[in-house]
Amino acid sequence: MTYQTALPWAGDAVDPACPTALHSAPLWQDHPLFEGLTEAELTLVTRYFTAETLSPGEVLQAMDRSHGHIGIVLEGALREDANSNVSETNLLGLVFAGGLLCPTGPRLPRFAETALCDTEVWICPADEFPALAGQIPRLALNLVTETQRRLNEAMALYQLRGCMTAMERVAGLISVFSSRQGHPETISLFLSRQDLGALAALTPETVSRQIKTLERDGILSLASPSRLAIRDHARLRAATGVGAFTALAA
Known part of the structure; x- marks a missing residue:
């Protein structure tokens, strides 16, 4: 039996809600982490959570086993890296607006979250969150639900790496x-070809070849090495092999 997890770009995948500046309430209140909270509970949240703004390349917070935070990205994007030693860094993934920051534990002794562009986060110290969740049980339930969503996305990416061609992996990442x-006309990849390869389990050269193929086929065009315009979203999604994967998983 094959365990089926919706790929992040599949039609039935659920994207995290992305707050917009059009709301009258503060952006964080629209996030699923705070869904179902009363006005009094939302007011209590502001005593524990704070907003922090980061410039490109700025690290949110160095964390170890005894420190960390619970939070979400309001605007911008963060890259998450695990550091096994001083010189070696392993890219875990990216968190865009609306995403939950990665929970940490003893298997991530050193962990860093770095802004890829102008970024704003809404965070609470991990050692203070239990006291808040004790007063707002719904908040603890929401955290579990959102963490499970992140785990499902991670499982989907592992399936991408194990069951798909190089083209399907690269097209899938671009679609994500x-x-x-x-879905703007021009998107930012943020990452180097080496980092993209780390996410897709491909060499940087293979990533470059697949992007050039997509460009040659008229599906996208490169505005710069890290920015590209998607000319045909339907063909890009077809290149991810979603239909073939669904048949395989069934």
């Missing part, structure tokens, strides 16, 4: 980036 940025 486009979706998380609201």
Whole structure:
């Protein structure tokens, strides 16, 4: 039996809600982490959570086993890296607006979250969150639900790496980036070819070849090494092999 997890770009995948500046309430109140909270409970949240703004390349917070935070990205994007030693860094993934920051534990002794562009987060110290959740049980339930959503996305990416061709992996990552940025005409990849390869289990050279193929086929065009315009979203999604994967998983 094959365990089926919706790919992040599949039609039935659920994207995290991305707050917009059009809301009258503060952006964080629209996030699923705070769904179902009363006005009094939302007011209590502001005593524990604070907003922090980061410039490109700025690290949110160095964390170890005894420190960390619970939070969400309001605007912008963060990259998450695990550091096994001083010189070696392993890219875990990206968190775009609306996403939950990665929970940490003893298997991530050193962990860093770095802004890829102008970024705003809404965070609470991890050691203070239990006291808040004790007063707002719904908040603890929401955290579990959102963490499970992140785990499902991670499982989907592992399936991408194990069951798909190089083209399907690269097209899938580009489709994810486009979706998380609201499908603009031009998207930012943010990452080097080496980092993209780390996410897709491909060499940087293979990533470059697949992007050039998509460009040659008229599906996208490169505005710069890290920015590209998607000319045909339907063909890009077809290149992810969603239909073939669904048949395989069934």
